[in-house]
Amino acid sequence: MLPNYLQKAATIVFIFQTVILLLWYLNYNATLTILMKRNISNKSGLCPLIPPDLVGPISVNINATEWMDIEKKFQKVIKGSYRPENCKARHKVAILVPYRDRDTHLRIFINHMHSFLIRQQLEYGIYIVELDKDIPFNRGFLFNVGFMEALKDNNYGCFVFHDVDLLPLNDFNLYQCPDQPKHLSVAIDKYKFKLLYATNFGGVSSMSTEQFTTINGYSNLFFGWGGEDDDFYNRMDVLNSGTKRPNQAVDGLNSLQYNLTEKVYRKMYVHITVTLNKKDAVTQLLNRLKKGKSQISESQIFETFKKILKN
Structure with a gap:
């Protein structure tokens, strides 16, 4: 004891x-x-800061799935748009894609991107923007058109400017708009996952509605392929200066002119087709050249004249 x-x-x-x-x-x-x-409370409130369904690295189906099968797979996508069912999305995002004659790429893109974006719990819409075939391709112009048309459908606070032949390989790459513009395609497999040059901002990028308006959008003057993304990068200097007024010294949203041919709300995306009056395009180029406000050299402008008039 x-x-x-x-x-x-x-x-x-x-x-x-x-x-x-x-x-x-x-x-x-x-x-x-x-x-x-x-x-x-989350069932009726905001979605989590970190989406719970993210998986990290994802595979890409490079086979062009038939449209009917894609539509069956994403039954909750309506008119190219989606919003989470069990919570309120923290981000409203418009995905803008300039397009011309790339149906195979488009089917692969749509099939991949809806899965990717749904896991990120975004409220989003996909806009495919196309220019009439008798007008030379103009990527920056089509982004400006998509921006204006998307805002007619929803008060998007974030825009992603996306090439149709680029696909994200990791869903931790969040399609959101932080405080500063974001380059979303820094590393591409074609270039061995290396940035081509320090000021490269092409491929895929995101920017808030306010930021895009402040820099006056893309230039409308780059007909053909290339150049508009470098010009776009230079425009972002105004954001670093703290200026909130749209930049009127360069062409862009303030000089945008187009005729809407059709705007079709397909199940998987919104298809926008526009045309541009050739005379208006030439006049705009001449005015910018006379005022010395164009970011494009004289030789580039004359080459653009040839492309427009040739068609």
């Missing part, structure tokens, strides 16, 4: 452990209740 002092000590230890266990149990229940309440 233990001495009295040891029995008293054992009793005190037992009581102490019991109290600690009781406090832990009460705290656990309180914590669990709070977490349960948060989960319940």
